[in-house]
Amino acid sequence: MTESRTPAVTVPLDALTALVAPLGALVDAVRLEGGYFATSYRVTLDDGTRVVVKTAPTDTSRLMTYEKDLIRTEALVYGLAAEHPALRMPRVLHTDFTRTILPSDVVVASWLDGVPQSDAGFGSFADDERAARARRDLGSLIGRLATVTGTTFGYPQSPALQAATWREAFTAIVEALLADAATWDLDVCADRVRAALDAHGHRLDEVVVPSVVHCDLWPGNLFVDPATGEIVGVIDPERAMWGDPLVDLVGADPMWDGLDRPEDAALVGALDVTSPGAAERLLLYRMWLALVMTIEGSPRGYTGDWAQWYRTSSHANLLRALDALGSPKPARV
Known part of the structure; x- marks a missing residue:
């Protein structure tokens, strides 16, 4: 079957570098496939740590009413899950809600195995x-x-x-x-x-x-x-x-x-x-x-x-x- 889904936003390498800077220096970044809404990258830091950088679409005119500020909800739930480890969710490592590095919110979370x-x-x-x-x-x-x-x-x-x-x-x-x-x-x-x-x-x-x-x-x-x-x-x-x-x-x-x-x-x-x-x-x-x-x-x-x-x-x-x-x-x- 042929298909076309919402094009993912390409995040410039300098923006990814700035977003993970509080955690370490970026040495590699790979865009993750499979998302239908947000754009995610697997970033490897200079100490070998892998993290996920996730940002929402920038064209808010094409969002449904309930889809506003969803990255903030993700950060909220990950924060709640940190108090309940049995939920098995990633840890929030950094957030950027200033919309200055990118025009949309960003959450940086820990990488999961499996x-x-x-x-x-x-x-x-x-x-x-x-x-x-x-x-x-x-x-x-x-x-x-x-x-x-x-x-x-x-x-x-x-x-x-x-x-x-x-x-x-x-x-x-x-x-x-x-x-x-x-x-x-x-x-x-x-x-x-x-x-x-x-x-x-x-x-x-x-x-x-x-x-x-x-x-x-x-x-x-x-x-x-x-x-x-x-x-x-x-x-x-x-x-x-x-x-x-x-x-x-x-x-x-x-x-x-x-x-x-x-x-x-x-x-x-x-x-x-x-x-x-x-x-x-x-x-x-x-x-x-x-x-x-x-x-x-x-x-x-x-x-x-x-x-x-x-x-x-x-x-x-x-x-x-x-x-x-x-x-x-x-x-x-």
Whole structure:
């Protein structure tokens, strides 16, 4: 398949040198592939230490509403993880939020061993003990994330997408997505989405404690030991929010392949996914993620066969969630 995704920003070598100067002298820099949003470099310092330098897109006119200042969220979550080593995230070594060396925020973090699960030779659903081990570790990780709590729901860097209750915050988040869809002239069944929120929003009131939610625990962000499947590291929490831990089950299975199956006790762990409230909330989160994925290709300029598949599949998942939520279809004229 041919494809085109958002072009990564090329960071000049002198800028990378200045950004890592508080840590040491740069001797080598390699741009890391695989990101869909930010630009990352592996930098080797003169003492042999490897670090990752990550910066966000500079064209803010092509960001979705919730994507503002995401590098600051990444630094925040890494800081929280430093107090909870079992979360297995990199350490923040340096940040630059002045936007003087580069026109966007930068975080410099420690290098992780292991390889992304997406490159490890086994998938999430493989009939393989390594995949089973990764699912067990992921379930434990989601449970540990749920114990890290805050005081306000929503996105850390977006006051307009925060609220005292999860229902208010989630509603604001969804409304922002609908506004983004309108900006890019995309049909995302806005009336059906709002109807689903009206009908099932009371289930969101069952969540009363804001937990840290990574939101993007797909295999590309999980570093594993390829021989055993053990998760040895977790990266890219820039999309994290304070919310319901069940959101991470959806983020771990973005194409809705079945990772939130109640029978998969290794992944679900202690989370309730079978009560009426939990089941309805999972569907609302499916709707939310499908909205994000349906919309994001337009501001990012995705083109080609891959982009068409991504958009079509995401929109199909949006309809699937709306149908499951019983959101009425528009009457035919």
